[in-house]
Amino acid sequence: MASNAFDLPSNFQLRTCDNDPQRTTTNGKSGRPLVLLYSWFLAKDFHLEKYRNFWTSRGYDILTIRTRPIDMIAPSWAMSGSAIKIREFVAKYQPNYLLVHGFCGGNFQFMELLNQLLMIEADRYDSEDDDMVTLRSIKCFIADSITTLEDTPEGIGKVLTKNRMLQLLIKGLVLTYIRLTHSFVMKRFIKLEQLLKENPKRLSTLIFYSTDDHISSLEQTTQLIEGWKSRQLDVRIKCWKSSHHVRHYRLHKEEYVYEVETFLKELQL
Template sequence: MSSKLSVLTLIIKRQILCDNYYFRATSRKSIIKFNNYTTFSHQNQSQLQKEKLSISQNLTFYSCEDNHSEDRDVKRQLLVLFAWLFAKERHLDKYRKLYIQKGFDVLTVKIQVLDFLIPSRGSHIVAQDIVNFLKDNETKYSTFIFHAFSVGAYQMGEVFVHLQKYENQTVHHKTQQSLKGIVYDSAIDVNEAAMGLSKASTNNSILQKFISTAMKTHLKIFYNCCTKHYILSSNSIHRPDFKCPILVLLSRNDEVANHVNTFKTIEGWKASGVKVFHKCWENSPHVSHYFKYPQEYQTLIETFLKNIN
């Protein structure tokens, strides 16, 4: 147990150095409605729009300039972007810009290691924050697109689980109507979590093995408070309640996301009647397809958006 705690401490220190992240208190107040947003100046106004709006520690909102009209007849589109662990803002900006140029507002979701390790204090709160955002702004959008990277797919699954709760029936119905497509980019499943966390935390192979072992121990010891929630999230993705089209972006040499498992998932979706598009590169690192093949990646996203519209 002491060695496991040492590993978790190492992960936390690594995360603080990378993201300057400090763990939240158990109770926190999230800001959801548009008129309550806290505004921050954007550092790159020429590439994105003029303001970045903070909703909570995990959620940030970017508004497309074309969506500023208050005319209720104007159809607005929302992208919910589920980031990978330790994602840097300058990398996420590339994806945000891609969608903003297509007329989407963008809600970015970033979870940290502790959000993943302790769902009741982390990913569950984040999921409900997202559900609240969708509920409070349901009349503003006719179209939702979800785009999930790596472990972000787990957080998206938590959103699906929360949408199935009785108290979220109204927003569940709205999401069924408005969710037009889902993009999975280098998505990992619960059985790949240990490997994914280890490789996201360090490039040192010895530490990777150590962290992977600690994570597997964590999954066994904390089944009731953690692992069962990872499985519920995974089930909500493998057996989706939302039958919208899916685009899967993956690579055969991805060291984190297993392409064989992903293809099995694709076949399961197709068997259930879901329309699935996919692109599998022979050589492309984890969550780096856009950076390695920018023009092709952009064309894939644009084509997918046209197909679902």
């Protein structure tokens, strides 16, 4: 596997568009763009494969970052650790530029990476070190089935089971855990969600959602989009009246592909 050549964590997977783990480089750089694919909670490999194929068939290499239970339970340790590993990998890999394709709660993982890079930027804005090169190389953000903190307790239950009684039980347990660990779990998520709302790097964003999503709140998603637009951010939206959480590509493939390709073309990528 290509991942082994870079000693990546078990929840990371690298796929190159030429299936070559020993990348040939030009002037020390990989020469190709890299997609950071942040998966949804407990995503299966066969679910993610279609997105890997989508990007690699278009000449992009792709690094998949899985969202694990530990990322939700201990974000300040688990998500932070993943973000550090991503920074180390990108510095070594040296892609031409970066795109971010995030799903559901995986978008919090991207916000953790952005949070670390912004904290470093505050001290080293004019430097040319690896982290500043990484921050400047992020060209855009594609957000699929985005979730907020208000969606999370019930959403986790719906991901784990279809039994309504068990969903309510899990929701209650998650809410209890949040209350008990507010100082070091909830505060972290609040900070990351605020970063998502502010989009301080003003990244061009394409967001996919539906009005009947049973996990992502339409009200919260709408507020997020309106907040971005009020700040004159570059936001492109695609909303379906009937679709499913993190399954928009499977159910509306032609439209999904059109929106992504149009978005990238507008950004001249």
